[in-house]
Amino acid sequence: MSQYESSKHADCYSFLNSIIEYIQNSKVQKITYEDLKEVAIDFLQKGHSQDQSERYETLTQLIFKFMDGKASESVLIFYLKRQFAMEENTLDEIINKLKLVISKDALVDQSITFADNFSYPKVSVIITTYNRKEYLLQAINSILAQDYPNIEIITIDDNSSDGTDLLMEEHFKNHPRIIYIRKEQNCGPGTNRREAFKAYADGEYTLFLDDDDYLIDPNYISKTVNFHMNHPEISFVAANVFLEYSLKDLLKISDLGLSEVVNKYDYLLNFERPGFPKPLSTLTTLFKRDSLIEMGILNMNMVNDASIYMRALLVGDAGFIDSIVGVYRIHGNNITFNLSKEFIVENLDEKTIVKNMAIEQFGFNKKDMDKWFNYTVHNTVSYYLVNSARNAEDFRYMFNWTKENCPFIYNDLRNTYRFTLLKKRLLRFPLVRKLRGK
Structure with missing residues (x-):
């Protein structure tokens, strides 16, 4: 273990013991997330691991979820290993101490088991x-x-x-x-x-x-x-x-x-x-x-x-x-800004199929599904025009598809985004970007 990992481990161990001590001495009937959050804030204000504040915030959430039956012991252990380099012997000690101080009616570790004669569907x-x-x-x-x-x-x-x-x-x-x-x-x-x-x-x-x-x-x-x-x-x-x-x-x-x-x-x-x-x-x-x-x-x-x-x-x-x-x-920022117009139309065609299936096969209300379709098409086309469309042909392509397949939103989309391409082109020039930044 590196010196940095050893420091993370020690600080986390100290923090977890602070949480355990608070739970053990608490006189409130039910501990809330806000209660645990106060312990975390107090711990960090004493000079412990300020650069790890995001990790401690998540750890505090996770401990509360563990107490509330919304995170298993294995998930808590996974997090402590990954984010704080906790070792097995320390993990065993901390988990056991934490389970001891949690009230008997807590939902910790509600694993599902099946009867001996259960058929286990594949x-x-x-x-x-x-x-x-x-x-x-x-x-x-x-x-x-x-x-x-x-x-x-x-x-x-x-x-x-x-x-x-x-x-x-x-x-x-x-x-x-x-x-x-x-x-x-x-x-x-x-x-x-x-x-x-x-x-x-x-x-x-x-x-x-x-x-x-x-x-x-x-x-x-x-x-x-x-x-x-x-x-x-x-x-x-x-x-x-x-x-x-x-x-x-x-x-x-x-x-x-x-x-x-x-x-x-x-x-x-x-x-x-x-x-x-x-x-x-x-x-x-x-x-x-x-x-x-x-x-x-x-x-x-x-x-x-x-x-x-x-x-x-x-x-x-x-x-x-x-x-x-x-x-x-x-990975990276995980946001895609280079979607092709063909991909977007394939996406919109699938939503058209969903709308038609909902109405014709599954008895969904036509008025409701038309409203849903207009909303989802507007969102999809807007996202593409703002983030991925590169030239006039891209804009014409999407406007034409909308006019043919979703005419009720065509005028609104065209009026809203008709000058978007011009703005994109202007922002390519350094002077315009500089003036806009002022």
Whole structure:
């Protein structure tokens, strides 16, 4: 351990003991997050690790969630190892002390176990990968670490050139729970998800995992299967994650803040609006296979996370487990500003299909779906014009698509963004940028 890591370890150990002492001596009936936050502020003000304040803020949140049954012991241990270089013997001591001072009615470690005669329906995990062999190894191992016994991992390699095939040969050759497919040409993750699902994913439930994300709660698949069995009306169940900012080596908690079960109609009509966020990726999301078939996954052109979620909401409600269970990596700033107009139109065409399916096949109200469509098209086109459109042809292309397919918002979009291209061109000149900065 380096001197810097040793210092982080020692400071964190001192902080955790401060938290434990506060809980032990507290006279309040129920400790709140604000109570723990005050302890953290007081600790930092005494000169401890000011440069680590973001990590301590997240750790304080995590301890409260641990006390409230919304983060498992394994997740707390993961965080302490990753962000503070805590060693095993110290971890054991701290976790045991923390559990001793938490009240008996706390929800800590409510792991799901099944009866001896439980049939364990099969879970198919589809991992699409391209030139990320180090990340892929972690993703696969995070699934193998799950305590649910009936999982099959389908890894589909999009013709990687970084030795992914050699890694799979070295670590997982003849593994009874892993199917490895290497494509002869690059097809893209969406096509690979659809093909892998059609050819290999015969489990009652399906999880689509990107190669750079991973699970950290080994009991999570068990929890999701149990949730599905208790809520047959849902088409999928998801949970909370850490955001891993790779450039800063920083983990932050991302909470969906949704109810245990959200009505499909309400969620779809408000999808990605305030109060109805989309889960980050599909790394925590266990879909019912029958729902994926019913929503038409085998005929989808764009099999990305938003499209899968929207279609899944046509056939069932959404379930959420209020617990941190995985890690979603953010590389750089993780914001894409170079989307092509063809990609955007493919996205809009998929939303058109969702709207028509909702009305014609699943009985959604036409007026409601038209309103939803106008809103989502406006947002998508606006994002593209502001961030990705580069020339007059890009603007004409999007205006023409909107006029033909969503005429009610055409005039508003055109009037709002007709001078956006001119502004972009002016801002290329140094003098204009300098004057604007004043």
